[in-house]
Amino acid sequence: MSTIEWPLWEVFIRSKQGLNHKHVGSLRAPDATLALENARDVYTRRSEGISIWVVESAHIHATDIDDAASFFEPSDTKIYRHPTFYEVPDGVKHM
């Protein structure tokens, strides 16, 4: 008997108020309700979370790993965006 493959879901968990939801892993489930319940059973067995997001993996768009060097180049070449680029005389405080 061949089974219909359930969609893959990415699981994000907020561990406590004030923190971001963070990617923790993935699972397969037929719909969002079961994906959330499975995520609870698999990824929060020891009070790891107070909120869960599940997103169907097919809905995630990602940068292309092969183009990463040129894609991120604009930020790598602008060292003047970092505070350490600037010289400040000794003795200047609170800066």
Next chain:
Amino acid sequence: MTQAEKELRFQEKIDREIKIEPNDWMPDEYRQTLVRQISQHAHSEVVGMLPEGNWITRAPNLRRKAVLLAKVQDEAGHGLYLYSAVETLGTSREQTIDDLHSGKAKYSSIFNYPALTWADIGTIGWLVDGAAIMNQVALCRTSYGPYARAMVKICKEESFHQRQGYESLIKLCNGTPQQKAMAQDAMNRFWWPALMMFGPSDAESTHSDQSIKWKIKRFTNDELRQSFVDATVPQAEILGLTIPDSNLKWNEERGHYDFSEIDWNEFWQVVKGNGPCNKERLAARVKAKEEGAWVREAASAFAKKRAMKKSA
């Protein structure tokens, strides 16, 4: 870029301790080695539920029952983390599971030994999970990102598995002479299979060198086995159990325990499917898949129906 250049750049990344992620270029053999190793690991977690699950209804009290249930549930979770990691390498979940059921993929041979008495459950937690932890702690630094992340999660959860087993054995070893004898009997049966969990000796291990070079493995089978023996002997002494090996003794010069050669004939027999429970374990997995098929299909049909209602 030529194949050779790609391979060179790949090895440079590994040497610089940069993790490999799913969409990165990787040699086919690296991918195949990972699929084989991670799926074998996943299957072990899942098949490992069988000998212990068998004792849930017979646990001696409610506390032990709750603990065993939690442990078995963890193993299911660990299987899932690892199946997800295999999937990132481009093999389907279905295929991975079918490879187990057809006998193409292996799982740890330790689960082909039966859990005959309640003392076996404590011994499995102590020795089998102990050996698994020795292996898994080393794998937390493996070069493939999703595998390493799964291992970190697993290790965090696994240490209770070993401690609950040891605690259960302390009770038995301090109990009646019959209970102590039951613990010793379990030790006698599980000691050698536990040492076999680290795989063939380095001289016989076909995949070891390349796996070390690619940092899939950080230590060889024999190194991990030695660490396990060194860590476990003092724990057995505290329990007052005798390790069934007359050659076991501390070697001052090496700074390690010496121990007898493993019965490799037994090892290969069990790997090849002739262990006490091989057929039973596989049959249980195939049955679970077949008998659960209608649940999976019903869940899919329900999801479809609900989606249609929403869009209507």
